[in-house]
Amino acid sequence: MSIGNSPEDDRPSLEDDRPSIGRALQQARIDAGLTVDEVSSSTRVRIPIVHAIEQDDFSRCGGAVYARGHIRTVARAIGLDPEPLVEQYDAEHGGRPAPTPAAPLFEAERIRPERRRPNWTAAMVAAIVAVVGFVGFTLVNGADSGDDSNVAEGPGAGQTATPTKTATTKPTEVKPDPTDAIAAVPKDKVTVKLTVVGAKSWISAKSHNGKLLFDGTLRKGDSKTFQDDERVDLILGSAGAIELYVNGKKIEDKFESGQVERLSYTKGDPEVG
Template sequence: MQEQSIGSTLATARRSAGLTVGQLSATTRIREALIYAIERDDFSLCGGDFYARGHIKSIARGVGLDPETMVHLYDEQHGGVPMPVRAATVFQTERRVKLRERRGPNWTMALGVALAIVVVFGVVRVMGGSGELPAAEVKQASAVPSVPPNTPFTEPPVVKPVKPVVVAKKDLVVVRIKAKRSSYLNVRDAEGRKLFAGTLHAGKSSTWRAASEVNLLIGDAGAVSLQVNGRNLGRPGSSGEMVRRTFGPSMPRPR
């Protein structure tokens, strides 16, 4: 079966939401002529892929569809996401860093300091001093803390490892999806955290676990089969249909 186009998907969602093109234009601030063209899969008025993705996101958000999913479908139908540009090829510098010249030792200053030390030592000798530091200062400078003899050895305290928080089995949702044909999937937990977003290819299967609930967005409901909490639910919809499903820990049926 031929895959549903971006424009027809957006148009169907707009009519299902009970919105006219004029109402959608007022909400998204996108010209009505541009919305009509996008619903006919004519993106030539958008001014390029970058602006087309932005318009698709705004329209999808206005009619209740997932913006990222619609942009993903647009990229699949129009040659994929543009290749990223390496920062090293954009930002290049030709300025050379000048290093300060390393200077040699200042022998004049060193000789001056040595001469001053000799003069001070000579004055101390003339005035009857021995030129040695007082015994108290020497003892203080050389003192090193020592451990008294026969001190019992104390072992360091044992740090017990922290046990990880385990989610009760009764609150856990286990969803397994097997793809008969390739289909786009968006899987999120109860807090909205992304568990998976991408294409599950034909013949592949994957399993996700989450507490409280699992929210699914399936691009082609007839291409996959579901198993929730060990119970087979079969295909969640017809071929080419985009569906949303939410599953909890106790009821394997969609809510």
Template sequence: MSIGSSLAEARRSAGLTVGELSARTRVREALIHAIERDDFSQCGGDFYARGHVRNIAKVVGLDPEAMVHEYDELHGGVPLPVRAASVFQADTPIKIRESRSPNWTTAMGVALAIVVVFGVVKTMGGGEETPTAEVRPAVPSPSMPAAAPEAPRKPAALTGGRRGGLVVLQVKARRSSWLDIKDMTGRKVFSGVLEAGKTSVWRADKGMQVTFSDGGAVSLQVNGKNLGAPGRRGQVVNRAYEAPAPQPRQSPEG
């Protein structure tokens, strides 16, 4: 039995109409009809299709992961995840080293100062001719390589969260976007669509792993700190938000 047929039969067995299933999953009725016919072309890509299959299977009583696995087997397998560094680090501030392009104004100033010094030495030396080397300020030529772009900045360490592991994630959707949130043990916290204009808050001990279907569609706060958008518009982004490790207490001197 195909994926669409399995979902349709499970829906009927659960006594749900397409309209009732649409209200529970927030998937459009037309899209549900298409999925039950094994037509996934209207989903907007494999990523969204997996999310719809998972949500529908969960509501109609099927194993969501098994249905998504069957979908992956038929459509080329699971995409490789995007690894991202955790934004939580120790309380010690991070020193950010920036690569700077050469300061040609400073270089020209130094060169001119050298020319002036040679001129003073020549004047004070009377009639004697003091050989001087011609000094010219360095000027970038077309053959010189362009300065390296500024290195990407690492996220600053977040402080102010509760020590002991509680992470509070607030997500505000500028556009409707699908999210998948799990705690650090892999237990599902939320999986579904956050509607445009809505703001939701989730809490989990030790941290959370989040998949954003559109990194530019949402803005984040983690433990009260604004992190902005996790990615670019239309970019699928995986992020991990871990609680800062507790610092050892220092014994007083003496």
């Protein structure tokens, strides 16, 4: 009778015969007729990571937690039960970490003294009360000293205070001098100023070479000023709504409301073109 291992002990176990995780996933993917790109698209696991997992390289997963998640996701996508593969992963890579007991942590947190924060609200209230009290004290003292000065400077006994009449003068109206406006405009240019005094008016203004200076609608109160070296051409859509100054001089022509006027002005005294 020989002493040693029996023939049954020499036989490999069933677990040793099973394929690796990567090989099992790769074979199941091929059997399902799927490519790595298709698995990556359906699982959102990047293509290099799928290739690495099929080669049993889990270093690109970013840790054991992510590796388990990728194994489950890929296995479900190719129709494979993920739990045996996850158990195999845990057996080959040291298993899941033991959960940390919650009771000691809770006790430590309960025993730890709580730091008291400074009460900024109370400090601000106290500062405001102090400021208000100081201002009130200052106002009361100022009022008392003002009363004493009034008594000292008042009329003597038996005298009647005579009310003093304050002379009021009306402000003098200063009318603008038309010559000032004329003097303000340059002599070597044509200056045209438009002001809408009616409801609104469409305006178009061009320089002597046809350059468009303005084209649009102005409403009541709007003003525009145009200048050119030689000539300014105007089209007034509603001339009666316009007050017109040319080279500092007001144009007295009576335009009718709604009337379209085409005007041209040059340097010097304004002339209607």
